[in-house]
Amino acid sequence: MNCQPSEAPCxxxxxxxxxxxxxxxxxxxxxKCTKCRDCVEVCPIGIISIQ
Incomplete structure (x- = not known):
């Protein structure tokens, strides 16, 4: 809940x-996730974890 959806880099x-x-x-x-990890790299708070 740290990013506004309209501004979320992921x-x-x-x-x-x-x-x-x-x-x-x-x-x-x-x-739908292909585990490319692009979202992990751009997350400003490091909360996304793809396994």
Whole structure:
């Protein structure tokens, strides 16, 4: 909840539309995620973890 969805780097960089906003929270749709880790690299608070 640290980034505004309109400004979130993870949403902007994801080419697979794997991030969604639900109830104001940014969530990751693991079914769409290709584990490219681009979002991990741009997250300003380092909260994204792809396994």
């Amino acid at each position: 949403i902007k960089i994801c080419e697979h539309d794997a991030f969604k906003v639900l109830g104001g929270a940014i969530t990751l749709d693991y079914d």
